Amino acid sequence: MNLDFALAILLIAFIIKVMSQVFLLYRLQQIDLQLDQATSRLIELNQLLENDADLRQAQDNFSHQKNIVQELEKKLRLIERDVEQQNIKIEQSEAALYGGRIKNPKELKDLEDEVKALKKYLQVLEDRQLESMIHLEEESQTLQDLENVLQRVKQEVFQRNSRYLGEKADLEKEIQRLENERATAITGIETTYYERYQTIRSNKKGIAVSRVQDKCCSACGTTLTGGLIQESRSPDRLAFCPSCGRILYGG
Ligand SMILES: [Zn+2]
Numbered sequence: 232m233n234l235d236f237a238l239a240i241l242l243i244a245f246i247i248k249v250m251s252q253v254f255l256l257y258r259l260q261q262i263d264l265q266l267d268q269a270t271s272r273l274i275e276l277n278q279l280l281e282n283d284a285d286l287r288q289a290q291d292n293f294s295h296q297k298n299i300v301q302e303l304e305k306k307l308r309l310i311e312r313d314v315e316q317q318n319i320k321i322e323q324s325e326a327a328l329y330g331g332r333i334k335n336p337k338e339l340k341d342l343e344d345e346v347k348a349l350k351k352y353l354q355v356l357e358d359r360q361l362e363s364m365i366h367l368e369e370e371s372q373t374l375q376d377l378e379n380v381l382q383r384v385k386q387e388v389f390q391r392n393s394r395y396l397g398e399k400a401d402l403e404k405e406i407q408r409l410e411n412e413r414a415t416a417i418t419g420i421e422t423t424y425y426e427r428y429q430t431i432r433s434n435k436k437g438i439a440v441s442r443v444q445d446k447c448c449s450a451c452g453t454t455l456t457g458g459l460i461q462e463s464r465s466p467d468r469l470a471f472c473p474s475c476g477r478i479l480y481g482g
Contacts, residue, residue, distance in 0.1 A: 451475035
């Protein structure tokens, strides 16, 4: 056998292999598997991009705490107003007491008692004011902490989403490339074979073509007869696994 003849044989074998329907189906299968993977990752990425549960949680915590602080501020303002009014009452009563206009000892005694009572209640109000201020300070600190958490989560979500969006853009390009490759790949496949392929693929978890490996169907593991293995290498006929029904590719 001279070299030219051997090369010609190899070339013919190569062409037959390229033209082989089962080979084309096998190639299509590989493209489809990549497409399946890319598409499912794309769906996953869209879900991840929509998922802002951690951000919403941080926002809710912050808003809830902000309401608490606003309520406490309101309460403190009311107490401060009460303290102020109480001081005015005391000033007025003391002015009357020491003003010299009231001479009646009974009246003066009553006024003195009133000032005492007013001062006693002022003490109660001032204690309340102090408690309120301490409480407000604690809750304001919590609000500050929650605001820091919110800022951090916002930053994290932004970085995370930027990463996802970058991956999504790459993936969309990859899907486009695979779809073009797929469109080219199916041009050489006979319609009936292509339809058969699609039916098996939708019934068999996305895998329609199974490679023959160690005389077995690589998809389900069934041992294949010699005749079937030979048939799986046929360029123009399809062989099917007797167990799982997939198209066999002898390689
Ligand atoms: Zn099988």
